[in-house]
Amino acid sequence: MRNTFSLLAATLLGLTGSPALADNLSFTLDNQTPNMIVQFYATPADGGTRSELLKKKGLFGGQTRKLTIADGSDACVYKIRAVFENDSFYDVRDEVDFCESDSYTLAD
Template sequence: MSFNLRGGLAVLALLASAMPAAAQSVEFTLINNSARALHYFYTSPSNDSNWGYDLLGENGTLEPGYQGTVTIGDGSDQCEYDFKFVMEDESETVINAVDICSLNEYTIYD
């Protein structure tokens, strides 16, 4: 009987390893080291062509020289994300394939 139990546990272990990783919530510090205020910050898993919602929130702004904590909790299990920054002068910068799983802080420069 213990043979069947071990076999069943082995099957469960194989099924668990085949399942996708659990959805994650990632926090990191965003530092604005530019001369312009950041008005919008969008992220998206690199394998998704749609931008998520503005992580600064309604009326949110990250002024030059300031920093804040960003939380990405969109339910994705991906580590590679694209970032889109929209500054006060409406200029846009897109950074592709940022590994958010190992990210502690990210700095915006001019």
């Protein structure tokens, strides 16, 4: 009887499914400024946890790097911030939809 209940419960869970996990969003960051980006952050536009995407690696001017937002949300639209080696920073005024675009360029 116990085994039958367990099998039934497992079957029902399989039919109803579990919550879908959010997909990771990958994009290419293109740094067309003369300065190295030392930190790059993305925060879901509707609120949520800010993700640091460059970690301990910088991105020199003129270079690109593929970054992944793996924050567990199902958001597409993000606010971003780039911090440069000279302690200046750049906050993107417009929100960026990474589901629609697979690259983002920072330029002077």
